[in-house]
Amino acid sequence: MPEIKLTINGSSAVYDLDSDMPLxxxxxxxxxxxxxxxxxxxxQCGACTVFMNGEPVRSCLIPVSAAADKDIVTIEGISKENDHRVQQAWIQEQVPQCGYCQSGQIMNAIALLDKNPNPSDEEIETQMRPILCRCGTYPRIKNAIKRASKS
Known part of the structure; x- marks a missing residue:
């Protein structure tokens, strides 16, 4: 297997991986x-969303060979103390129910607010629609994004 260098959350490491392995x-x-x-x-669901060079991607679809030497940020890399404004809004709005989709939801919300600091309801719905929440916490997700946009 080839050695592939991955930089995840600012730390680089070399791994012996099949180049086709999903990130x-x-x-x-x-x-x-x-x-x-x-x-x-x-x-299709977005639970595996991470940032690759600042853009949200579905890590289940990206082969590690395509991620080599790119800057990968996971939910763990957003903040050390869960103090990112989106994470704080998630807590304040009590968004998670089962929590399974939440890392993907948060990553997608951060990407939205990075590009559009004050999104409309329609813009929030459009950006967040591809991230599926089996528990249906969409109203709380929207409220959290609105709260984060004001902080």
Whole structure:
């Protein structure tokens, strides 16, 4: 297997990985960061969303060879003390129910607010629609994004 250098949350390491392995498995099984979740495995639900060079991507679809030498940020890399404004808004609005989709939801919300600091309801719904929440906490997600946009 080839050696692949991955930079995750600012730390670089070289791993012996099959170049076609999904980035998700390298993050979870080799880097030991389990906040990024596996759900559908086909890029449809968004639970595995991470940032690659600042853009949200579905880590279950990205082969590690495509992530080599790129800057990968997982939910663990957003803040050390869960004090990012989106994480704080999530807590204040009591967004999580089962919590499974929340890392993907938070990553997608951060991407939205980075590009649009004051999104409309329609813009929030459009950005967040691709991230599925089986518990249906969409109203709380929207409220949290609005709260974070004001902080």
């Amino acid at each position: 998700l498995w390298a993050i979870r099984d080799f880097a030991g960061l389990t906040g990024t979740k596996f759900s559908c495995g086909i890029g």
